Amino acid sequence: MKIEIFDSTLRDGAQAEGISFSVSDKIKIAKALDNLGIDYVEAGNPGSNKKDLEFFKEAKNIKFNHTKLVAFGSTRRCNISPSEDANLNALLEAGTEYVCIFGKSSLFHVENIINTTKEENLEMISDSIVYLKNNNRKVFFDAEHFFDGYKSNRDYAILSLVTAEKAGADEIILCDTNGGTFPDEMIDILKDVMSNVKVPVGIHAHNDCGMAISISVLAAIAGCKQVQGTFLGYGERCGNANLSAIIANLELKKGFECLPKGNISLLTSTAREIAEISNFKLGYNLPYVGSSAFAHKAGMHIDGVYKNSKSFEHISPDEVGNERKFLISEVAGKSTVIAKINKIYPDVNKNDPHLTKIIDRIKELEYGGYQFEGADASFELIVHKAFDKFKPFFEVLDFKTIGQGPLEKEKYSASAIIKVRVGENIEVTADNGDGPVDALNKALRKAISKFYPVLNEVYLSDYKVRILDGKESATRATTRVIIESTDGENTWSTVGVSKDIIEASFKALIDSIEYKLFKENN
């Protein structure tokens, strides 16, 4: 039995404290979800957010293999016609085949929050859906505050759904907007709904009672066709239903089909990628995908797992692309590494002698705080180096950065001096920048771009810093820097780690330049 998975990381998830997606972040997340085989990706609210409209414009040029993008908005405002409603028209402008609109199904909200009559609210639902259907859209209707509305006035809540069904909604989604509903209540209400509407029903749960996963899984078992959530549970307050856990639960425990066959093994790598793009550390104890989901520490447990992994594991970690861990350090799984190497050298198999060299190098770097999930270009360089395909293009002999101040008076806040060897030549250059990393970046480029003019096309498009070990004081802790570079056509990410933030940045920068030069010459 197929369950449709509807991911709202880019819309509801973007409401989470600490999240701010750029258009390029959104595109990367949408592609990661597409690669995994998520059915629907709700990518934003074009009527309320210019950035979201820009996303939909750019997305028109991107080919998605599986995912259908969904634009989100609300029913029309009170007392106007749908064609006059800017929000509905922005939804159409997004140009997606699917749209999702939310409307009120709680009489309390109708009368006290949007201050209109119960009749007008039903007209708003009906008109808006008819308008979108007349414009050839597939319409999902999100019944906002449905469960609370049902508890305070069952008949009106059901009437709002029947109205949406009559107007032509393709699916109706029951939203537990405040996240206060218990699973047993939800089941009773769901049964009542399904005896009153014929159109397929979906569930949209929030996690305020810590039960969003349970609610979503039980709703699917009870007959919901669609489950909405965010991939890692990101969302306002305590978050949305965590789809990565729901998908694994439904597929591995209950025999439902959520993803294209075999794709569940991509679950963990997708989780890591999305966390990285969101600039969050992936929750170590997240079910299925967390780095500790299959980590064993107690001696007896480790012994048990060695004898038979079923002794202390509910599933095998490879099923979801995760790894079993016995150590505290993060260690790359062999199969994950082979899969990544095969993207570069398709013929490498597990007996290849280079493999040990690569895995040892990666283990060593991961132990020191590196992580390659969000830094494919750095990973690729390690692989090329192990195969002796990489010849150095330049060597940095020395560098210095000097801070300047006071900040307000000077145009630039730092300078950098760098000494580089390119073949027989030794270059010493200096430059200014906004901060030491920018100054170093400029000085390095100045030194080597006359030998490699192609570097003039390259610029940094993103820069992320993470402090790794919380035990030490933050100013002495290890820092991981991930930078994203682009030449306008391709984008690549590299990583550097050091106790010194400038050195970590510089390592990532050097990888970025080496990667570009390597690609250009091979």
Ligand SMILES: [Zn+2]
């Ligand atoms: Zn929501």
